[in-house]
Amino acid sequence: MTAPAHGQEVVPKFRGPATTAPLGVELSERETPVHPDTRRRAPAAHVTLDAVAREAGVSLATASRALNGTTRVRDDLRGRVRAAADLLGYIPNAHAQALASAEGNRTVGLICHDVGDPYFAGIAGGVMRAAAEQDLLVMLASTFREPAREIAYVSMLRAQRARAILLIGSGFQDRAWERAMDAELEPYVRAGGRVAVVSRHRSMRVDTVQPENRAGAAALAASLVALGHRDFAVLSGPPELTTVADRLAGFREGLAAAGITLRRVVQGAFTREGGHAAARQLLAAGDARPTCVFAVTDVMAVGALAALREAGVRVPEDMSLAGFDDIPVVREVSPPLTTVALPLTEMGEQVIALALRTPSRAGRSRVLRIEGNVVLRGSTGAPPGS
Amino acid sequence: MTAPAHGQEVVPKFRGPATTAPLGVELSERETPVHPDTRRRAPAAHVTLDAVAREAGVSLATASRALNGTTRVRDDLRGRVRAAADLLGYIPNAHAQALASAEGNRTVGLICHDVGDPYFAGIAGGVMRAAAEQDLLVMLASTFREPAREIAYVSMLRAQRARAILLIGSGFQDRAWERAMDAELEPYVRAGGRVAVVSRHRSMRVDTVQPENRAGAAALAASLVALGHRDFAVLSGPPELTTVADRLAGFREGLAAAGITLRRVVQGAFTREGGHAAARQLLAAGDARPTCVFAVTDVMAVGALAALREAGVRVPEDMSLAGFDDIPVVREVSPPLTTVALPLTEMGEQVIALALRTPSRAGRSRVLRIEGNVVLRGSTGAPPGS
DNA sequence: GCGCTTTCAGAAAGCGCTTTCTGGTAAGGT
């Protein structure tokens, strides 16, 4: 969902009345009233509890208790401490708190491939909503699909002693990566860290929110067969992603149940451009075109739709097209895309809930299966000539 | 971009071969090989540097130096420390490190209204890419447009001693809020914290990446006038957002330059639904329809486009429609939307660069102006009957 | 061989908090 790819764009020379300097140029530096303390090179340190206690004329311990309300503190003292804290703009140092107190800190880590991808954005939104309700801060990292970066992030989150680490998106089917990831996660879990994932590799023994990719794809296949289609192609993603493998397998199963064999699989990147390229490749092949195409994700389907339109293939009259995930954009395109709907926001809420819930029993991991619903929209119809 | 709103959807009863339990039901608990240490109720604590030092038979100080490479350590000792650290799966406690060492920690805070909104997702993506290059962890928070939550997050980030706090999106034009925000930010900045914003309120004296909303909207207006339009309406957002005010004012200016007065402003929420509702409201009004509508954000424009389609209004034949931002989805809809393009990813990269760069001079704040480019696409054309 | 610098490991002092532990004072019991 990055490049133009279709539709003519006209960028007029005209710039309007208030044309400005080219991007990247600093236009102004504004003078700000400077606090006397600020002028010195070394910035004033953060206000500490010690300063608050001194200001209030009480001991450190009393100040701490007054602010946290852990133990009863005489009202007048508490008042003085509160006032002093306000006056000085005191904020406790979370690092010191985390160090000193037994209870873990209030951050959870969330690792996804790309926040820009609506699939991840949807899940991340759910995680954040749930986190906000519990006063948790979310540390979000994008791996940009680099396995090494993912492991590096887990390591950083471990260092932060994040209360939980959430991994969103397919794991890499790569022995070395799996081992490295395990090596990071095992000591973390052993030390009481919580891990939960959305659709990871099966070998990972952690709490999982697992979309029913296989069943969903099979159900979609059955629905498409019911529309009259017999001749299918799949636009697939990187086969090392478990999600891709599952959806492909499920789609094959669904077809097989009707005695149909999948004719063609074209592989592309897991992006809009990947879907676009895969669709072009499919069309370029000389042989007879399938009547129906399934792209393993909506993001790819959107790219494919653009490619079909550019090639003059009408959807669904000449060819039906379906995706998977039900990201918001599929309702905006024309025709709106048939897909398998996943409750993304809810999945995000579930995965953080899973992670935060007290472990059910030592050594047990839970799997929460999320059913996908086939949603038929305008992009699918009866095959041509029927 | 959440509700169905258009297009008929058919959810077939058919569920496919592998129908599963309803969402929310735990299907399985898998047995995991349990490490002996894990069985006890209290989880084994995290491995500490002390443990590593003892394992390696050196002092704490030496272990620290060996791992950080701050000072020369005899090769054999260093080797032993490294080996011990690996063996035990040691990860330094970032909190302790932050507390002990003068140099700030490696996290930056990013506060936006909603990660699910493509505008913010685009900018956040840029921030994360830049952060990744510098080994920084991003703490991302969504305010869901609640001013109180925004302030609470700043407070949390202050507590975390985040190296920088990035605020994305319009500030609230509300005196109380401004004062509260200032009260949070002032001590943070005074203590050496860095703050940078994308398009905030003018009163905030911090480094700013400022899209040229006014000029962009004016340029857009001029372009639309050039197409022949004389009769305009604007679908506006909450007027207390500075971005809205600027774009509306700029659009008015652009029209005024051609001697045209804006006929109608309909206000809606800053979401797809807001745009949808505003467009409906516009159409419902009995008086003559404008020939061209400007929605102050693309997200609203997408909603408006759906509303127009539902009402049978053809775009651009009956009515032209334009937005602002150039989020990815506007290229996917039909017709693709005319808009003012903002380099979202780059803006994200710029804002974090601005924050991390050493302050130019005490008490100076920089403003980096980002020019928007008018991009004419299929959603705009000549007015009907011309 | 003596005093010098240089190198580098270990001891110890914090960083800013929380949480015992300790002890002083006021209230209550006999």
Add this chain to the structure above:
DNA sequence: ACCTTACCAGAAAGCGCTTTCTGAAAGCGC
């Protein structure tokens, strides 16, 4: 009036690191 209890403020001990400071051992010129 004396002793127990209860209550609550302050002292002090860490949490897990980094970074002085200290001092032992080694290298060097004379």
